Amino acid sequence: MKIEQIYTGCLSHAAYYIESRGEAAIFDPLREVQPYIEKSAKDNAKIKYVFETHFHADFVSGHLGLKLKTGAQIVFGPTAKPDYEAIIAKDGEVFTVGDYKVKVLHTPGHTMESTTYLLTDENGKEHGLITGDTLFIGDVGRPDLAQHVVAGLTEDKLARLLYHSLRDKxxxxxxxxxxxxxxxxGSACGKMMSKETTDTLGNQKKANYALRTGMTEDEFVKELLTGLTRPPGYFPKNVLMNINGYDSLDAVLQKAKKPLNAEEFELAANAAQALVLDTRTPADFAKGFIPNSINIGLDGNFAMWAGEMITDIGQEILLVTDGGKEDETLIRLSRIGYxxxxxxxxxxxxxxxxxxxxTDSIKRITAAELKAKYNKHILLFDVRKKSEFDSEHIIGAVNVPLNEINNHLAEFSKDKPFILHCAGGYRSMIAASILKRRGFDNFADVEGGFAAIVDEKLPRTKYICPTTLL
Structure with a gap:
């Protein structure tokens, strides 16, 4: 059976492509659909179906773009109610793609419409499962996202549905x-996914905590819901875009691809109250940037942090990028609906x-310089996730996770100097740019973050610091 996984690291996302006898299908495509069209053209195949496992929260899907450009039919599982033409498949319904068969298995739990697709090859042998966010490698989909979109749903109800979907289907x-x-x-759609992106179902039955033999429904719910962090704020907005529809990517890019000289850029920023988003590396940004701009580097988890830190999905944005990176930046923003x-x-x-x-700049210090300054009176803020902080941190550091920074601005001093760090310098520069924009100046960022701090052997503890901000 010909099946290809198309993995996009920025979003930790996998789409799938199958082709048989001149017919092709795409599962859970990203918004930029041209690569799928080119792949099918290379195989002299026509894209017949676009299968969606559910209404995605972490990205805007490319199903509408593929339907528009290829005529492919969109397929959702039972209970889905999109605001556009689509096939709403029945549980157990079978679709053909050349000599392959795709069977619909309704597996609610992550969302109500969540569906797994069972693939059968040209010889009639069941080959694989495209599981969407129902089953990951080492984990299962979190059941607390749909409740932010559908009234009356609770994470407990969805978790119990997922328990039965896994065991019955x-x-x-x-x-x-x-x-x-x-x-x-790396995806926020689960809490402990493996770095591996495929496995056999048999191995998962042995290794995945959620498939443990003898696990009761209550045990499953407790383990699944324990340790869930707050989902990124843009997730519900992406769900609604995937349900209601959205502008074509071509139209979005046509509007956005507007080169501005410095004068025009400044006028646009002032007139539109636009956010200036600088996507260069943290090191380059620190040396010099446009005042009041925010740094979210393309070389990190750009889409996730843009969606997390730019709270208004309708915010007008002006870009500062490295040369030739404009198109990439625009596409990566559009993937999450910006x-x-x-x-x-x-x-x-x-x-x-x-x-x-x-221009403005941000002071950076090395871990060696931090060690020389270190004492019990130093104000040191660690912007890593709470789980990272709890695992190990510098004695006396205060944890303010980056995605919570706007709720804890009162913890930072505009008079007394302080120091920021994260794991490697990416997140702390996002934090530094936000604090600069908010009027904080008397601080420094640690180059290399916690990894460099460990090398310098600063005093650390693996216990939760009592001053940690929850």
Whole structure:
């Protein structure tokens, strides 16, 4: 059976492509659909179906774009109610793609419409499961997202549905089936996913805590709900875009691809109250940037942090990027529904400097310099996740996770100096840019973050610091 996983690391996302005898299907595509169209053209195949496992929260799917450009039919599982034409399949219904068969298994739990697709090859042998967010490698989908969109749903109700979906629909299937999930490690759609992106169902029955033999429903619910962190704020907005529809990517990019010189850029920023988003590396940003801009580097988990820190999905945005990175930035923003970029600085930050415009910078220190300054009176803020902080942190550090920073601004001093760090310097520079924008100046960021701090052997503890902000 020909099945290809198309993995996008920025979102920890996997789409799938199957092709047989001139017919193809795509499962859970990203919004930029041209790569799928080119892949099918190379195989001299027509895309017949776009199968969706559920209404996604962490990205805007490309199902509408594929339907528009190829005529492919969109397929959702039972109970889905999109605001556009689509096939709403019945549980057990079978679709054909050339000599392959795709069987619908309704597996509610992550969401009510969540569906797993059982793939059968040209010889009639069941080959694999495209599980969406129902079953990951090492984990299962979190059941607390749909409640933010559908009134009356609770995470407890969804968790109990997921328990039965796994045991009634998936676990009875053959151990040699290959599991093809929608996400891998790094996605916020689960809490402990493996770095592996496929496995056999038999291995998962042995290794995945959620498939443990003899596990009661109450035990499953307790283990599944324990340790869930707050989902990113843009998730419910992406769900609604996937349900209601959205502008074509071509239209979004046409509006956004507007080069502006320094004067035009400044006028646009002031007139539109646009957010200036700088996607260069933390090191480059620290050396110099446009005042009041926010740094979220393309080289990290850009989409996730853009969606987490830019709270208004309708916010107008102006971009500062490295040369040639404009299109990539726009596409990665559009993947999570940020469709309101109104232009970019032609020539990047260097053009701003050459125009004699005002600039700002952020002080950075090495871990060795931090060690020299370190004492019990130093104000040190660790912006890693609470779980990272609890695992190990510098004695005396205060934990303010990056995604909570706007709720804890009162903890930072505008008079007394303080120091920021994260794991490697990416998140702390996002925090630094936000604090600068809020009027904080008397601080420094640690180059290399906690990894460099460990190398310098600063005093650390693996116990939760009593000053930790929850």
């Amino acid at each position: 998936i676990m009875p299937l053959s151990d040699d089936l290959i599991v093809y999930p929608n996400h891998g490690a 469709d309101h970029t109104i232009g970019y600085l032609d020539g990047g930050f260097n053009a701003w400097k050459k125009a004699g415009k005002e």
